[in-house]
Amino acid sequence: MSNSPTKVSNRERKKIEKRQRILDAAIKVIAKNGFQGTTVAEVAAEAQVADGTIYLYFQNKDDLLITIFEETMDRFIAQGLEVIANMPTPLDKLKSIVDLHLTSLGSNEDLAAVFQIELRHSIHTMKQFSQTKLRDYFQIIESTIEDAQKAGQIRADLDAWTAVKVVFGALDEMATNWVLRKKDYALKDMAQPTMHILFHGLGA
Amino acid sequence: MSNSPTKVSNRERKKIEKRQRILDAAIKVIAKNGFQGTTVAEVAAEAQVADGTIYLYFQNKDDLLITIFEETMDRFIAQGLEVIANMPTPLDKLKSIVDLHLTSLGSNEDLAAVFQIELRHSIHTMKQFSQTKLRDYFQIIESTIEDAQKAGQIRADLDAWTAVKVVFGALDEMATNWVLRKKDYALKDMAQPTMHILFHGLGA
Amino acid sequence: MSNSPTKVSNRERKKIEKRQRILDAAIKVIAKNGFQGTTVAEVAAEAQVADGTIYLYFQNKDDLLITIFEETMDRFIAQGLEVIANMPTPLDKLKSIVDLHLTSLGSNEDLAAVFQIELRHSIHTMKQFSQTKLRDYFQIIESTIEDAQKAGQIRADLDAWTAVKVVFGALDEMATNWVLRKKDYALKDMAQPTMHILFHGLGA
Amino acid sequence: MSNSPTKVSNRERKKIEKRQRILDAAIKVIAKNGFQGTTVAEVAAEAQVADGTIYLYFQNKDDLLITIFEETMDRFIAQGLEVIANMPTPLDKLKSIVDLHLTSLGSNEDLAAVFQIELRHSIHTMKQFSQTKLRDYFQIIESTIEDAQKAGQIRADLDAWTAVKVVFGALDEMATNWVLRKKDYALKDMAQPTMHILFHGLGA
DNA sequence: GATGAATGAGGATTCATTCAT
DNA sequence: CATGAATGAATCCTCATTCAT
Numbered sequence: 087m088s089n090s091p092t093k094v095s096n097r098e099r100k101k102i103e104k105r106q107r108i109l110d111a112a113i114k115v116i117a118k119n120g121f122q123g124t125t126v127a128e129v130a131a132e133a134q135v136a137d138g139t140i141y142l143y144f145q146n147k148d149d150l151l152i153t154i155f156e157e158t159m160d161r162f163i164a165q166g167l168e169v170i171a172n173m174p175t176p177l178d179k180l181k182s183i184v185d186l187h188l189t190s191l192g193s194n195e196d197l198a199a200v201f202q203i204e205l206r207h208s209i210h211t212m213k214q215f216s217q218t219k220l221r222d223y224f225q226i227i228e229s230t231i232e233d234a235q236k237a238g239q240i241r242a243d244l245d246a247w248t249a250v251k252v253v254f255g256a257l258d259e260m261a262t263n264w265v266l267r268k269k270d271y272a273l274k275d276m277a278q279p280t281m282h283i284l285f286h287g288l289g290a
Numbered sequence: 291m292s293n294s295p296t297k298v299s300n301r302e303r304k305k306i307e308k309r310q311r312i313l314d315a316a317i318k319v320i321a322k323n324g325f326q327g328t329t330v331a332e333v334a335a336e337a338q339v340a341d342g343t344i345y346l347y348f349q350n351k352d353d354l355l356i357t358i359f360e361e362t363m364d365r366f367i368a369q370g371l372e373v374i375a376n377m378p379t380p381l382d383k384l385k386s387i388v389d390l391h392l393t394s395l396g397s398n399e400d401l402a403a404v405f406q407i408e409l410r411h412s413i414h415t416m417k418q419f420s421q422t423k424l425r426d427y428f429q430i431i432e433s434t435i436e437d438a439q440k441a442g443q444i445r446a447d448l449d450a451w452t453a454v455k456v457v458f459g460a461l462d463e464m465a466t467n468w469v470l471r472k473k474d475y476a477l478k479d480m481a482q483p484t485m486h487i488l489f490h491g492l493g494a
Numbered sequence: 495m496s497n498s499p500t501k502v503s504n505r506e507r508k509k510i511e512k513r514q515r516i517l518d519a520a521i522k523v524i525a526k527n528g529f530q531g532t533t534v535a536e537v538a539a540e541a542q543v544a545d546g547t548i549y550l551y552f553q554n555k556d557d558l559l560i561t562i563f564e565e566t567m568d569r570f571i572a573q574g575l576e577v578i579a580n581m582p583t584p585l586d587k588l589k590s591i592v593d594l595h596l597t598s599l600g601s602n603e604d605l606a607a608v609f610q611i612e613l614r615h616s617i618h619t620m621k622q623f624s625q626t627k628l629r630d631y632f633q634i635i636e637s638t639i640e641d642a643q644k645a646g647q648i649r650a651d652l653d654a655w656t657a658v659k660v661v662f663g664a665l666d667e668m669a670t671n672w673v674l675r676k677k678d679y680a681l682k683d684m685a686q687p688t689m690h691i692l693f694h695g696l697g698a
Numbered sequence: 699m700s701n702s703p704t705k706v707s708n709r710e711r712k713k714i715e716k717r718q719r720i721l722d723a724a725i726k727v728i729a730k731n732g733f734q735g736t737t738v739a740e741v742a743a744e745a746q747v748a749d750g751t752i753y754l755y756f757q758n759k760d761d762l763l764i765t766i767f768e769e770t771m772d773r774f775i776a777q778g779l780e781v782i783a784n785m786p787t788p789l790d791k792l793k794s795i796v797d798l799h800l801t802s803l804g805s806n807e808d809l810a811a812v813f814q815i816e817l818r819h820s821i822h823t824m825k826q827f828s829q830t831k832l833r834d835y836f837q838i839i840e841s842t843i844e845d846a847q848k849a850g851q852i853r854a855d856l857d858a859w860t861a862v863k864v865v866f867g868a869l870d871e872m873a874t875n876w877v878l879r880k881k882d883y884a885l886k887d888m889a890q891p892t893m894h895i896l897f898h899g900l901g902a
Numbered sequence: 903g904a905t906g907a908a909t910g911a912g913g914a915t916t917c918a919t920t921c922a923t
Numbered sequence: 924c925a926t927g928a929a930t931g932a933a934t935c936c937t938c939a940t941t942c943a944t
Contacts, residue, residue, distance in 0.1 A: 097924095101924090122326060125916085125917060125918080126917075126918060126919080127917075127918090127927095130927095135925080135926090136925060136926040136927055137918090137919085137926080137927060137928095138919085138920075138921080138925070138926055138927065138928095139924085139925055139926070139927095140919095141918095141919070141920080142924070142925075146918075146919080147917095147918065147919090203410060206407060206410030231492075234492075238494055239493075239494055240492045240493065240494055241490070241492065241493065241494045242494070244483075244486075244487060244492065245483060248480070248483045248484065248487065249487055249492060251460065251463045251464055251467060251484075252456075252460040252463070252484060252487045252488065253492075254463055255459035255460040255461070255462055255463025255464065256455065256456040256459040256460060257459070258459055258462070258463060259455045259456070259458055259459025259462060259463075260455055260459065263455055276452070279449060279452045280452065280455075280456060282448075283448060283452065283453055283456050283491070284456065284491065284492055285491050285492050285493045286445070286491045286493055287487070287488065287489050287490040287491025287492075287493070288435075288438075288444045288445065288448065288453060288457075288488055288489050288491075289443075289444065289445065289489045289490055289491070290442050290443055290444055290445045290446070301907090301944090304907095305907085308907095329933090329934065329935080330934075330935060330936080331934080331935090339908080339909090340908060340909045340910055341909085341910065341911095341935090341936085342908075342909060342910060342911095342936080342937075342938080343907085343908060343909070343910095344936095345935095345936065345937080346907070346908075350935080350936075351934095351935070351936090505923090505928090508928095509928085512928095530734060533912090533913060533914080534913075534914060534915080535913080535914090543929080543930090544929060544930045544931055545914090545915085545930085545931065545932095546915080546916075546917080546929075546930060546931060546932095547928080547929055547930070547931095548915095549914095549915070549916080550928070550929075554914075554915080555913095555914065555915095611818060614815060614818030639900075642900075646902055647901075647902055648900045648901065648902055649898070649900065649901065649902045650902070652894075652895060652900065653891060656888070656891045656892065656895065657895055657900060659868065659871045659872055659875055659892075660868040660871070660892060660895050660896065661900075662871055663867035663868040663869070663870055663871025663872065664863065664864040664867040664868060665867070666867055666870070666871060667863045667864070667866055667867025667870060667871075668863055668867065671863055684860070687856075687857060687860045688860065688863075688864060690856075691856060691860065691861055691864050691899070692864065692899065692900055693899050693900050693901045694853070694899040694901055695895070695896065695897050695898045695899025695900075695901070696843075696846075696852045696853065696856065696861060696865075696896055696897050696899075697851075697852065697853065697897045697898055697899070698850055698851055698852055698853045698854070709903095713903090737937085737938060737939080738938075738939060738940085739906095739938075739939090742906095747904080747905090748904060748905040748906055749905080749906060749907095749939090749940090750904070750905060750906065750907095750940085750941075750942080751903085751904055751905070751906095752940095753939095753940070753941080754903070754904075758939075758940075759938095759939065759940090
């Protein structure tokens with residue numbers, strides 16, 4: 087009896103590990119060949135499981151991509167919230183988000199490639215995405231900006247929603263460019279200069 | 291004798307028209323169903339030509355997408371250069387580019403959808419793209435920013451290349467967001483607020 | 495425990511049987527409609543498998559034809575070598591080969607049709623073929639003729655290579671003619687008269 | 699009036715020339731790429747006519763191949779009959795046929811390739827062929843052999859039909875082998891050794 | 903007669919998904 | 924739970940043939 091739960095959790099652990107192995111394999115293969123260029127069989131081979139096993143953990147091929155997106159976003163958001171909690175002022179929070187965004191993507195090339203390139207896949211997929219996790223992420227940034235406006239750290243006359251787009255767009259472009267290039271620099275090193283421009287503006 | 295050249299140019303004109311009809315059909319159908327979700331047969335039906343006719347004008351299905359990208363970029367760049375030429379100061383030039391970017395994409399929903407979503411398709415495709423036309427476009431923005439720096443209109447301590455990313459990223463995100471939403475506003479109306487943030491910065 | 499290997503070999507056996515079923519189906523359909531006139535779907539239907547199953551066993555449609563050729567040639571050559579081994583003199587060996595050649599083709603109309611007609615398909619294909627299995631077969635005949643020359647059973651002044659062509663040409667033409675006709679006679683019955691002419695010549 | 703027929707015959711001549719140009723182009727391209735690997739467009743390009751023009755001279759693509767076969771066979775047969783007429787004895791006639799066969803094919807590599815390889819294409823095509831021109835050709839050889847038997851030059855106990863197969867088979871194999879090899883020898887040089895074996899036999 | 907743009911039927915092949923073992 | 928052989932729908936592309944000019 088006492089070892090039954092242990093056995094179960096061993097099993098659970100093994101399942102979780104296998105599930106993660108499949109996800110990691112998917113990220114790796116998709117980063118290399120693109121989502122369309124990737125077959126389920128390739129993912130299975132990379133994860134060292136049978137083709138059919140994929141379907142014990144995921145509904146279908148699309149579900150793989152969606153899961154990659156959602157779990158990564160969950161991690162992003164959780165990390166974002168955690169980092170924010172520890173920062174004294176709204177502006178510090180915003181800086182931390184910018185930093186985290188580029189640090190996270192910059193620490194995993196394959197994941198970044200999938201995120202920046204493959205997830206832009208289809209308008210339908212994105213429409214679905216943009217209504218959930220991504221919106222949450224945007225909300226965090228928007229709230230932080232609004233707080234900073236109230237705190238007098240960001241100009242009050244700006245429309246927060248527009249500001250979010252500008253900030254996110256800048257980060258997104260930094261990441262995409264880094265993925266498409268030789269990556270002869272660290273993505274996170276772009277955080278400071280990007281934030282600098284965003285904060286002080288281009289104007290002389 | 292005198293109508294021989296006319297006949298020839300008639301044929302030429304017809305071919306050009308048919309080619310454009312196919313491209314327009316492709317943009318329309320791809321915007322609706324995504325590139326992968328679009329069959330060549332659907333494009334042919336929309337263009338009211340036979341399936342095989344597509345292949346008289348384009349090498350394959352991919353070539354359709356590439357052509358849409360390249361011809362649109364060519365137009366973008368040509369328009370950009372023209373607009374720039376008529377502006378007095380570098381900063382005015384930059385404002386015009388921002389304006390043109392959002393106005394152009396905002397004037398053709400389908401084209402915008404293809405541009406903002408479908409063309410991000412595969413890292414391989416993008417790698418190919420980003421080394422030619424897109425780079426040209428970036429160059430124009432970069433030169434303009436550098437000129438503005440020399441003219442004292444943009445702060446000289448900024449790295450121009452980083453600034454380009456921030457500007458382009460902001461515009462790109464504005465466009466993508468517009469495509470993914472109900473489009474209950476005009477994209478070009480975002481030009482002024484975006485430029486405002488970019489120029490004056492977020493900082494209070 | 496003891497049935498684990500049995501299970502495995504059951505699977506193996508099934509796969510081998512299915513593979514052979516596909517090959518037999520291909521021979522039958524190709525003999526009837528020609529290689530070009532045969533669709534993969536027809537072969538699959540005849541073999542009672544799904545279209546896609548063909549591709550689990552063969553690389554593509556061409557591979558079917560190549561496999562038919564190679565496996566038949568392997569059987570030919572193995573049988574030829576076996577028959578030869580049991581014959582006392584080189585001339586007996588040669589007679590046995592002639593016999594076997596016509597008996598083998600004459601025992602399977604469809605296979606003979608594919609062999610004599612469809613495999614002559616393309617010069618490229620034949621070039622590839624003639625450099626391997628067919629050459630081996632020719633070698634056997636050539637060696638046998640050379641041995642017979644040394645044994646004084648075949649005239650020593652003949653060029654063995656030329657003699658092989660004459661012998662093979664005669665057999666090949668006998669087979670082709672039989673395939674193209676009503677086959678109102680047994681092909682193997684042509685072995686004796688053919689050998690008679692080849693051995694004694696036309697000359698009075 | 700007197701030049702009207704001249705004009706007509708000029709036109710006629712041009713048509714005949716163009717027809718021949720198409721046939722020569724077809725032989726050349728088919729020899730290189732095989733019949734299936736050859737498109738009508740390629741033949742047209744090689745003949746420097748429009749695609750549609752082919753159909754003013756031939757019913758369809760198959761008709762091209764059939765025409766090549768039939769016209770060549772007509773020439774073969776005519777030449778054969780002519781050569782025969784000038785030979786004193788049946789055996790001389792037979793030798794001349796053997797000579798002519800290999801000389802003709804040996805003088806035009808492309809034609810030989812088409813004849814030896816591509817015309818074996820489909821059993822249906824061959825069935826059609828073998829009932830007309832080819833049969834005529836066989837008849838000539840058969841008659842000659844029979845005459846030689848009556849004249850005591852070829853052994854009377856042989857079945858003439860079988861002998862024809864042996865003779866034709868040997869010639870055919872010589873030609874096919876020559877086509878498939880580097881052709882580093884003249885095909886016609888094989889006539890004498892081949893005839894030697896056929897006449898005197900292999901036996902010591 | 904000649905052209906060559908247009909047609910559209912036809913088929914090989916892929917691969918996500920299932921399910922018997 | 925895991926396997927991987929089998930399925931068969933789905934689609935890009937080719938190319939012989941036609942016909943308006």
